Each structure stands twice: as structure tokens, then as C-alpha cells.
Amino acid sequence: MDDHKMHSSKKSKAASALLTGFARLSAVPDKSGNIRDFLFTQASPSFEKFLPFRRTSIVGRTLTEIFRLLAGSQDDRLPMLINAALQYGNVEFDLYFARQQRWVNVIAFCDEQQTMSLILYDRTIQKNAELLLNDEAQKMRQLFNSNIDAIIVIRQSDWRIVDVNDSFLALSSCKRDELIGSSTAELFLFPNGNGHQALAEEIERTGWIDNVEIQIRKKNGATAASLISATTILFGDEPHIYFTIRDISTRSSDHEALVISEANYRRLFEAAKDGILILDAESGKVMSVNPFLTDLLGYSKEQILEKSIWELGLFKDILANRDKFLELQSKEYVRYEDLPLQTADGRTAQVEFVSNVYLVGKHKVIQCNIRDITERKRLETALEKEKRIYEITLISVGDGVISCDNQNRIVFLNKAAELLTGWEAESAKNQQLETVFSVVEECTRRVRSRITNQANEDEPVLERGLHILLISKFGIERPIEYTVSPIIDETGVTVGSVVVFRDFSEQRREEKKIEFLSYHDQLTGLFNRRFYEEELNRLDTKRNLPIAIVMGDVNGLKLINDSFGHLAGDELLKKVAIVMQTACRADDILARLGGDEFVIILPKTDTKGAEQLIQRIKDRLENEKVGAIDLSVSFGYEVKANETDSMQEIFKSAEDHLYRHKLSESMSMRHQTINLILNALFEKNPRELMHSKRVGEIAEQMATQMGLSEETIHNLKTAGMMHDIGKIGIDESILNKPGRLTDTEWEEIKRHPEIGYRILNTVSEFSDIATCVLEHHEHWDGKGYPRGLKGDQISLEARIVGFADAYDAMTTSRTYRSALDEKRALEEIQRCAGTQFDPDIVQLFTDEIWNSAIMRE
Structure with missing residues (x-):
């Protein structure tokens, strides 16, 4: 028989076992007589399952039309199919029918009458099983290579080697690439020239050979006595010969080699981690079972052997009976992906079941390989549960999450x-991402499209909310930040993407607030120094000349802060800022430089314009107060008229101008403020007014008796009036508290000399009085406050005022005690001479003042 025809016959015979659809077609020649297509003339009933319509509908339609309908874009294979069928008589290839979503093996034959026979069979399950089969193939390859016997696989059609194991390489002393693809007739394997032909004829006639002793010649010319066995197997649809060669050159007998071979097989059989069941292909009885399967099923070997599979009752869910056994008999390969087996104790074990039919000698057997997938199924269930938990978690998180497939269609929301989007999850499914997740650039209003295309595995896209707006289904716009990341499967293929986003509105408000504060004064809302400096640089151009710089400085701010507290000072600054703002033009730049300083930039303004602005501000300040405090601001200005003038010099000149005015205006303001402070103190506590007057009078009398100068006497009287001015900074509830003060309250009271000192020291004419006020609670023995001065370290004026203060306090009723009479007060003063009071002053008071008629009256 011709090799090609023998191959085609075998192939057709193999394909018939898998036949699922058949059709006949007649040739359609073009005008030149060349055949370009075929017309369907008939189709078998089984052919209809590959069609989306009745099989009768294809009769009279062309092969190109029908395959374009079934295979879609893959119809470019059709010219190849037609040409190959015409040229070689037959052709075979796999084709994906997109319409039916299945893989189909296509076999076409053409006869001399140019009639085509078309055979289809479904290969979807095999294709889907390839990944699992790869794992199985790897294990089989390991078994193949670890076999002690040499194995060689030869394509029967041309006797070319397609595979060898490591043992064969060792036996032949060849390398793999020297063997694969070579013909055994061309190599050195059989010293006897007729060896190849004899083996071919025997295998062609019987389909197998068993333990034929031959001489195998090695690459180096040496020969080795070997036992060779062979059987015909199908790889795909093509017959191959599976040779097992055992080197018997060193064996003592054929029996010993048989024992070794059996031991090797038995060892593999017993140690296998999958269940193996060998059935008699005629009777269906179990011939052999390995320990793994008996352990899995819970039966002993004796309970299984010599029983048919339907007697065991293992396959309840597939109704394993003679019909199913016939299926195993009729097909060389049967596979069940998820088969429940009934164990001896009633449990159900989930398994993968694969059967193969082959010959052992001349005896046909069915080998069933059974893999326990119970744990895998448990893991799959756990994975599904984990997936559900993950989905619930995603549903519950505060960030928005949208996932879509690789066609940009939404699958989860x-x-x-x-x-945030205004879309319900069910309505959003299968919508394009941009329909639901509609984002635009805030400034340009440009729509962001196909945002998932930007993401990759290493660098997910991150967009921040300052520039991106999400527009909801109802037209609501809100700033967001979002990330886009690809979803990549275990093979590295991108199967979709996930978008995670959040409302950025609050952060946006905070960032705008930060941005505002970076250029604005937090207290007054005016521009700050940073903005002023940037604007000055920007405006310092020829077209803005002349540019006037006006400086303003609030008079008496520190004094007001020290006297009335910083809240009062803050109110004063805010009121000044408002007045200045209302007086400025729209293009003028008003800024607070810090503290009590303000500056105004006046583009295109000359000296007259600057003076007019200053006067407007002063006029408006005269009509404003903060409580009883007048608003007083000193101003200075300078004008840049020439482009060559330095703006720094202009600023310095304006500042110098300001300070010249401030020397006079600020002093007057501070003097007024001190009088205001005294009036405020006496208004809220009239008792303080009477006390201060009496202290001044006593101090004046003592200074006169001591023969001090008129100026000193005047200062002492003034110091007596002002000695408690610092109490303006003490909480009124403490000053007027009935009963004893707490330690904390007493520490607060003890601050008033320092506060008074700071207030009075701002005015040069009160600087001497300020020192007296600071020290009037110091004691002669150094146990006073605030600095703990002792003896002559305390100024004379302070010792006199301190004595007068204490004496008046003793002889005047307070909310927490009654007044002492004058005699008792004198005794107390004399007791404290040398400790609290200067003893000389006490003696002077006793001798010169107490005994005077004025005092007694």
C-alpha cells in the first residue's frame, strides 16, 4: 500500500470514532474552470448541532458563506482548505466557530469527481482541558524519562522517530537531536538490513509485537542484545508505534528480565499518586487496582477485583451501567471533569476520571486514571466564599470602586x-465606563476618555482632585482623585481594569484654604508679605509708572495688647484693615506685612494721588473706634517715577518717612491710651480710684517730709495714682473676688507690676514712674515680687509708694476683710519694719506724719 494512502486510511478510520457531523459538497467552478468554492448538497442530522439554524438551510449555499457565518474573521482559512483538498485529496485543521463558541476539528476529502466530504467533530472540551493536560503531560514525561527500559516512539506512516526517553539515549549513545525526525531505516538501529522491513510488516499485520529479541547497534558500532516490544497507539488521529526496548545483553535469563520489568511497572503502579483501575475491555471486570484508589474508596483490593464497575456502585451520579461501560469500550479516550464517586463509608469523593483503551499483548484493556479533586473543590468553594467576602468588602468601603472588562464594560459598582456617580449598580452593568464614570478637566472642560488605556501593571494612573471633576448622572460636579489599575490574570493577560476614586471636596476646600492663607493674612484677610513681594516684582514695569508705595503703622498696638489683651489688639487691626480697604481703589494692592505694619502699592499714582489716599484713610479712621480706643495710624510714602529707580530704595524711603511721622503721632497716641487705661480701670472698679488717690497723697506727704525735689514729689504723686495700672490686664472676677484667693489667682495678681511697667515704659515721660510701679511690691528683706530685690536695690520711690500702698490697704475695708483702725495699722507697720518696709521710712512716718495734726484729723 502507498504510504500516503495508508496514512489517509488510518486517519479516516481514527476520525470516524470521533465523528459528530458530516456533509457533502459539490464543486463550483469559475468562468475559467478553476474551482474556487463548493456548494452544500446534503448534511447529516449530527451536523446540525454546529449550526445556528436547521441543517436543511445550508443546502445550495457555499462553503465560504457558511464558514464565514460560523467562524467569523477566521474565514481566511477557506482558500487554503479548498486548495489543499483539491491538491492532496484531503486536509485537516482546527477552527474556532465564534457563533457557537466551540472549537471544531475540520476534515475535508475530495474525490476525482471533485466532490468534497466534510467531517466535523467537537474539540471544545479538549481545548479547554489543555492547561490541565499540560500538567498531566509533564508528569507523564517524568514517568516516560524515568522508565528503566528504553522507549522510542515512531510515526507509523514514515517510520520517523518522534520521541525517545533518556534510557534510549543511554542505550544508543546518541543525542536527542540526532534521533528526532530521523528514519529508523536511515540509522544504525538494526544491524540486519531487513530488520526495519520485518518489524514494519509484523506491526502492520497484527498491530503489535511482544518481546522480540533483536540486536541494537549503538552509535559507536557496538551491538546490544535487546528485547523489543511494540504497540500501535494514536497520537491525535495519527497512528504511532510505541517501542519498549530492554537491554538484555547482561541478563542471565529471559525470566530475570521479565521479573525486572514487572517490578518496575509494579513499583510505578503501586506508588502512583492517582488512582489506577485496569478493566477487562470485554467483560468490564476489574483486573487490577492500585493502593491509592483502594485507600480513596475505602474498599479492600479483594472487594474490588473481578467485579464489574456497575456491581461496585461507585458511579451513582452518572448511572454507571453497561451503557456507560460501552462508552468506555467504544472510545479510546473518555474524560469526566468532575465526577462524584461513592466511597465505602457513604462519603462522596470528587474526582477527575480519564480512561484509555490499549492492548496488552493481544488483550484489550481499559485503564482508568482517577485523580482525587476533593481538596481542590474545597479550595474552589473557599475561593468563591473569599471572592464573595471580597465583593462585600468592596461594597462596604468608603471609596468608590468600579471594575470593568477588557472591552471597558462595567461589571461591578x-x-x-x-x-458619587448617581448610577445604581444594576443599571450601570455593561455600560461603557465613560458613560458612568464621566470625568472632565476642570480648567479646560476636556472630557477624559478611555482612561483605562493609560494604566499598566507597574504604574497605575493617579489623578488628583485639584483638576479633575466627576459629573454624576444628575449633573452634580465634584472634585475627585482616582486611580486606574489593570486586572491581570495568572497568564499575564490584562482582562480588565479597576477604578478606585474618592470625593475630594473636603480636601479641595482645605487646599484652597491653605492656598488662600499662603497669600493672605489670616487675621485681617488682606494680602500678606509674600503676595506683596510677588506683586511688587510683577508691577515694577515701565507701563505702571509712576508707582507709589504707602506705608502704614498702627500706633499704640503693643500698649493696647499689654493693657487690654491681644483680642482687643486684633480687633483694632481688623478695623484698621477694613477702613484702609474701603479707601483704596480696585487696582491698589493692600497688604499687611506683619504686626502693626501695612503697605499699599499704587500703580500709576503720583505724589498727589498718594497724599490723597492717606488723607482719605485718616478721615475715615477719625470716625472709627474699638470700644473706647481711637484708631491711630502713622503713614509714610514714596513714589517711583523713573524706571532706573530701585524699588528697594523707594520702599526704604517710604519707611523712613513713616518713622518720622510716627515719632510724634505715636507718642501722643500712647499718652492718650495710658489715660484711657486708667479711666477704664477706675470705671470698672471705683474703689481703685480712691485707693490710688490716697496712695498718691501719702507718697506726696512723705516725699515732702523727706525734702525731695519738686519733680520727684510730683512723680511720686503720679506714681501713686498709677501704681496699680497693670491691674487692667487682670481678670475682673479675681480683682473683686470676696474671700481668699487661690494660689493660681494669687500668681495672676502678682503679674500686675510687670504689666504696669510695660504700659508706662512705652511713654518716655513715664519711664521713671514705670520703674517705681515695677518695684512697689518688693520687700526690704528680699521676699517681695516680682524680682525679689532687697534693701537699697529697691528704688527709694518704690519703697515710698510700696509703704503708702500697704498702709492705705490696711486702713481701708475690702470685700474679704474689715479695715484696721489707725493705731492698729501703725502697730502692724512697725512690726514689719526691716522685713517688708524700709525701717527709715517707717520711722519717718511714725515721727513726722502719724503724730501730725493732719494725720490725726
């Missing part, structure tokens, strides 16, 4: 995403 969580609750937060529903809220």
Missing part, C-alpha cells in the same frame, strides 16, 4: 460609587 460598589455603594460608594453609586452615591
